[in-house]
Structures are given as C-alpha cells and as structure tokens.
Amino acid sequence: MNYESSFGGDSITARSEDVHDVDTVQTAKSRRNRIIALVVVIALLIAGGIYFFGGKAETAAGEGASAGAGGSDSQAPAVTVIVPGSGNVERVINATGTLAARREMPVGIAGEGGQVIRVLVQPGDWVKTGQVLAIIDQDVQTQQARSLAAQIQVAQADSVLAQNELDRALQLVDRGFISKADVDRRRATRDSAVARVEVARAQLREAQERTGRLNIRAPEAGLVLERNVEPGQVVGGGSGVLFRLAARGEMELRAQMSEADLALLNVGVRAEVRPVGAGKSYEGQVWQLAPIIDATSRQGIARISLAYDKGLRPGGFASAAVISGSTQSPVLPESAVLSDDKGSYVYIVGKDNKVERRDVQTGAVTPRGIAIVGGINGQERVVLYAGGFLNPGETVRPQVQGRARS
Structure with missing residues (x-):
C-alpha cells in the first residue's frame, strides 16, 4: 500500500515537471518571436529612412561599402569656384585735400x-x-572835372581869336600893310591857342579817368x-x-598725394571729388601737378579743376578718386581673397581637384571686387567661398559658378 502511494506520488511529480518544461519552451519561443519582430521593425524603419532621405537601399549600401573600403571623391566637400577671366580695370588713386578758387x-x-x-x-x-x-564819394573830383571843361572852352575861344587874326593878317600882307614877321607871330599865337585846347582836353580826360578809378x-x-x-x-x-x-567761378581741389602716386598721374586725367557732407560727387580733371615735393611730408599737390557749383565751398575738405589709367587684370569678389601674416592669397582647385594656395598681389578695389595684379592670370578655378575652412592638398568637389564678367 505504501508502495502504491509512493508510486502514485512519483507519477504526479513527473507530470508536474513535464508541464513546467512545456511552459518554459513556450515562453522561450514567445520571447524569440518578439525579438525577431522587433528586429524586422527596426530594419524596416532603417530601410524607409534610407529610401526617403538618402536614396535607394542599394545605393546606400553601395556607399556604405565604399566608405568601408576607404572612401571616395563623393565624400569630399563641395566648394563653389569661379573662373574670373581678365578685364579692363581702372587704376584709382585716392587722395584728400582742400577746396579753393582755381x-x-x-x-x-x-x-x-x-x-x-x-x-x-x-x-x-x-x-x-x-x-x-x-x-x-566823387564830389571833389566832379568839380575838378567841371573846372577843366571850362578851361577847354576858354582855350577854344583863344584859338578861334588867334585864327581870325591870322586870316586878316594874311589878307593885309599882300597889300603891304603888315610884314611877314607879323604874320609869323600871329601864326605862332594861333598854334599855341590850339595846343592849349588839346592840353585842356587831355587834363579833363585825365581827371575823368581818375574819377572813374575811384569806384571799385x-x-x-x-x-x-x-x-x-x-x-x-x-x-x-x-x-x-x-x-x-x-x-x-572756377574751383579746384588741392589734393595731397605721395610722390609715388604723383609719378603715375598726367595732366588731364579724370577725377571724382566728394566734399565732406555732400550727397554727390563732382567731375573734374587734373590741370596741374606740383613741381616740388615737400621734404618733410614727402607729398606733393595735384590740383583738380572743378566747374562752379554751390556745393563747392572754398576752404572745405574733400576726397578725390583720380583715374590714373587702366590695366587688364582679373577681378575677384572679396570673399575669394584671404590674407594672413604672409600676405594676400587665394585657393586654387587643380586638375586633380586638390586645393592649392596661391599668393597674389591685390590692386584697386572696384565695385565689381578686388583687382588682382599678380599671382593668377584669370583662367584658374578660384575657390569663391569658405576658403578659410580648407587646407592645401585637400580634395574637393568643385562646382563652377560661371565666368566673371570683365
């Protein structure tokens, strides 16, 4: 009896253990299924993101493979470049000075x-x-002129009387009533009277001239x-x-310039003058260059002639931009020209799309940009933006903006 009870208890215990194993297996399968479902969802999300934001899945895979293989040009940064060409650039000399009457x-x-x-x-x-x-005031001079005019009348009367006496004497000399010596004396008297008339007239004209010179x-x-x-x-x-x-009414600007700038100028070159506080500039031209240079300041004066305008006031201060000539040079935007302690430079993209530093010499600043007078010929691909973030030898993907207008 005890045996049977013991056997029955073992059977029940065995069945309980079998049920427990089944539950464990089912729990493991359920956990595995959940993990698989989670992985599938994550994979679908990744694939969808690649499709909508990075291209097709196979493309992304290809890029990933390439990246895993060590990268390619597609991973290089894209930069905008410009081929500036070469154009006519006016050489401008800036100066300041004082306005004055020419x-x-x-x-x-x-x-x-x-x-x-x-x-x-x-x-x-x-x-x-x-x-x-x-x-x-001319009152005194006016009375003097009247006195001289009266003297002319007296002298004219004397000359008329002398002429009449001479005429009568000429009629009597033929009859023998008077001698030829008397005729000569009367002729001399007549000539003296005529001369006194001229003297009186000259004195009157002199007085009138003096009176006329009184007025300023x-x-x-x-x-x-x-x-x-x-x-x-x-x-x-x-x-x-x-x-x-x-x-x-002609004005001029007496512009102070260095001796080097004066050497570049010629009489007749065009200039634009802007007085301080004026809202506009005035056209003029250089009409005289100083023949001497101040030994202290090492400067000379270029005199720029200007037509009259009420905005030009002698004694005022003004600036001038003098066009001293023109050259053929590339022109770059200010964003393309960098500088450091070694001077100005630009970044050039070579044939292998590698960045190269190129030192340049800058010229005049124009409305179109900065003229480059040395270092490039205008046919290079010059980095237009973000040059400060590049390094020489770095590979880039150049995107040409277009040839600059000359």
Whole structure:
C-alpha cells in the first residue's frame, strides 16, 4: 500500500515537471518571436529612412561599402569656384585735400581813394567784367572835372581869336600893310591857342579817368568770395584787399598725394571729388601737378579743376578718386581673397581637384571686387567661398559658378 502511494506520488511529480518544461519552451519561443519582430521593425524603419532621405537601399549600401573600403571623391566637400577671366580695370588713386578758387583775384583801390558811399555786392554774387563793386564819394573830383571843361572852352575861344587874326593878317600882307614877321607871330599865337585846347582836353580826360578809378570794379567776371568794406569807410592805397573773387567761378581741389602716386598721374586725367557732407560727387580733371615735393611730408599737390557749383565751398575738405589709367587684370569678389601674416592669397582647385594656395598681389578695389595684379592670370578655378575652412592638398568637389564678367 505504501508502495502504491509512493508510486502514485512519483507519477504526479513527473507530470508536474513535464508541464513546467512545456511552459518554459513556450515562453522561450514567445520571447524569440518578439525579438525577431522587433528586429524586422527596426530594419524596416532603417530601410524607409534610407529610401526617403538618402536614396535607394542599394545605393546606400553601395556607399556604405565604399566608405568601408576607404572612401571616395563623393565624400569630399563641395566648394563653389569661379573662373574670373581678365578685364579692363581702372587704376584709382585716392587722395584728400582742400577746396579753393582755381584763380583767386584780390581787389583793392586802384585810384586815390575816398569815402565809400555804397557797396553793391555780397559774397556769393556773380559779377561781370568791369562791374562796380563799391562806389566812393566823387564830389571833389566832379568839380575838378567841371573846372577843366571850362578851361577847354576858354582855350577854344583863344584859338578861334588867334585864327581870325591870322586870316586878316594874311589878307593885309599882300597889300603891304603888315610884314611877314607879323604874320609869323600871329601864326605862332594861333598854334599855341590850339595846343592849349588839346592840353585842356587831355587834363579833363585825365581827371575823368581818375574819377572813374575811384569806384571799385571787378577786373574779370566771377564769383564774389569775400567783402571787406562797408559804407562810410575811408579807403585808400593802403587799405589792402577789399574784395576777393574767383575768376569765372572756377574751383579746384588741392589734393595731397605721395610722390609715388604723383609719378603715375598726367595732366588731364579724370577725377571724382566728394566734399565732406555732400550727397554727390563732382567731375573734374587734373590741370596741374606740383613741381616740388615737400621734404618733410614727402607729398606733393595735384590740383583738380572743378566747374562752379554751390556745393563747392572754398576752404572745405574733400576726397578725390583720380583715374590714373587702366590695366587688364582679373577681378575677384572679396570673399575669394584671404590674407594672413604672409600676405594676400587665394585657393586654387587643380586638375586633380586638390586645393592649392596661391599668393597674389591685390590692386584697386572696384565695385565689381578686388583687382588682382599678380599671382593668377584669370583662367584658374578660384575657390569663391569658405576658403578659410580648407587646407592645401585637400580634395574637393568643385562646382563652377560661371565666368566673371570683365
């Protein structure tokens, strides 16, 4: 009986162990299925991402294989390059200086002077040649002229009387009433009277000229710059300059330049002048170059002539851009030209798409960019942007933007 009970208990125990093994197996299969499903989902997500964001799966695989093999040109950074060519570039010299009248005329007293009655002009007025600028009292000179005019009449009366006496004497000499000596004396008297008439007329003209010189007149047409006289003032030969005129209103900029820049200029070259505070520039041309150089500053003066404009005020400060000539040079945008302690340089992309540093000499800065006067000929592929992030010898994928306009 005990045996049977014991046997029965073992059977129950065995069945319990079998059931436990079955549950364990099912649990393991379920876990494995979940892992497989998770892997499949992850693989599908990766494939979808590659398809939508990186191309087809096989392409991505190919690129991955290539990357695993050590990389290729497709992994090189893309850079924008430009072939600048060569164009006509104006050589510009920049300078500063002071505005002034091109030919300044000081006007003072030409006559004996006197008291000023009226001043007829103001600074900024235009005047004609011979126009009266100021009137001086002429009462005394007017009376003197009248006296001289009366003396002319007296002399003319004497000359008429002398002529009549000579005519009568010539009629009587043939009859023997008077001698030829008397006729000669009357002829001399007549000639003296005629001469006194001429003397009186000359004295009157002299007085009139002196009176006319009392008024202050413009020696030439131009612009009044200064007025240094007022009504009631007594002026004379020692009064100094009463007016200053700019002949024909012409102005100039006296531009300070180095001796090296002066050597590049010629009379007649074009220039653009911009006064301080002015909203526009004025066209002019160099009409005179200084024959000497200041020994201290090592500078000379280039005089740039300008037509009159109310925006040009003598004594004002202005800058000038003088066109000293033109050359054939490549022009690059500022983004392509780099610099360091060795100077200016650019990056060139060679035939093997490797970056090469090229030292250059820069010229004038134009609206189109920086002129390159040495280092390249314009046929190279020059890196346009992000040159500071490249290194010499690095492989890149160049994308040509296009040939720059010359």
